[in-house]
Amino acid sequence: MSLIADLGHAAFAVKDVDTSLAFYENLGIREAFRLNHEDGSLMLIYLHIAGDRFIEIFPGGPEPEEGRKGSFMHLCLLSEDIRATVETLREAGVSIDREVTEGLDTNLQAWIKDPDGNAIELMQLSPDSPQRRIARGEAVR
Amino acid sequence: MKFVAELGHAAFAATDVEASLAFYAALGIHEAFRLNHEDGALMLIYLHIAGDRFLEIFPGGSRADPAPEGSFKHLCLLTENLYETVASLRDTGISIDCEPSRGFTTNLQAWIKDPDGNVIELMELNPGSLQWRAGRGNVIEKAALPDDA
Numbered sequence: 001m002s003l004i005a006d007l008g009h010a011a012f013a014v015k016d017v018d019t020s021l022a023f024y025e026n027l028g029i030r031e032a033f034r035l036n037h038e039d040g041s042l043m044l045i046y047l048h049i050a051g052d053r054f055i056e057i058f059p060g061g062p063e064p065e066e067g068r069k070g071s072f073m074h075l076c077l078l079s080e081d082i083r084a085t086v087e088t089l090r091e092a093g094v095s096i097d098r099e100v101t102e103g104l105d106t107n108l109q110a111w112i113k114d115p116d117g118n119a120i121e122l123m124q125l126s127p128d129s130p131q132r133r134i135a136r137g138e139a140v141r
Numbered sequence: 142m143k144f145v146a147e148l149g150h151a152a153f154a155a156t157d158v159e160a161s162l163a164f165y166a167a168l169g170i171h172e173a174f175r176l177n178h179e180d181g182a183l184m185l186i187y188l189h190i191a192g193d194r195f196l197e198i199f200p201g202g203s204r205a206d207p208a209p210e211g212s213f214k215h216l217c218l219l220t221e222n223l224y225e226t227v228a229s230l231r232d233t234g235i236s237i238d239c240e241p242s243r244g245f246t247t248n249l250q251a252w253i254k255d256p257d258g259n260v261i262e263l264m265e266l267n268p269g270s271l272q273w274r275a276g277r278g279n280v281i282e283k284a285a286l287p288d289d290a
Binding site: 002004005006007009010012013014015016019020023024026027028029049050051053055061062070071072075077085088089092093094114115116117118 | 145146147148151153154155156157160161164165167168169170190191192194202212213216218226229230233235255256257258259260
């Protein structure tokens with residue numbers, strides 16, 4: 001088993017969700033599903049690229065300002081066995097910022113940082129997760 | 142035809158290339174090939190993830206930044222016909238920062254920005270290019286690199 005199976009998604013914070021949806025729509029990249037906070041407010045939107053690969057856009061991005069270089073949040077790498085991957089990384093001396101937990105979307109996730117401080121999410125997709133259902137071509141409400 | 146066929150790569154500027162290579166090696170993500178400037182200095186390293194998906198590691202990350210928030214450079218999306226994609230984007234009012242041109246790895250590329258200023262590269266892989274071959278299980282020998290690399 002390879003520790004990392006694939007690139008999962010890149011995540012961006014956006015200032016205006018509708019503007020960003022329109023931008024990606026022009027690229028043929030469309031909304032797959034959204035996840036909300038418990039109070040019903042938007043947490044993030046998944047846009048489907050291909051297979052298990054997505055772009056995540058989060059509301060609440062920073063205001064435009066001179067010199068700001070973008071709104072990248074994190075890169076997600078997919079693992080087929082996240083607990084084995086995390087244990088291997090720990091043994092290799094990589095600090096685990098957040099241990100394995102199950103997310104809202106039923107997938108397992110853990111978090112590390114690369115040497116330059118970029119947040120990297122490790123994710124093991126659950127067969128019933130919205131990501132896998134989209135990848136299989138099913139509709140996700 | 143789908144405008145965007147695939148996620149291509151994410152690119153980072155590394156403060157210490159060796160530290161980054163070691164970090165990704167611990168993840169099982171290994172160097173596929175590197176590209177050099179004409180003077181022989183390192184331009185970037187391609188790390189292979191799966192299929193046509195890579196990470197790009199550039200040297201020269203901003204060590205001086207007192208509060209670095211990361212070193213993200215750009216996200217690359219793959220298209221099967223770059224000229225059609227760019228023409229369509231232009232029709233919808235998207236500004237094309239760099240028109241399609243052939244990079245020195247022989248792939249066609251163009252550049253845009255998302256509404257938040259994130260740099261997005263659009264790329265049409267040229268069959269036989271380094272990325273195309275590395276994505277199909279070929280080991281890239283130094284001799285196979287472009288003459289000016």
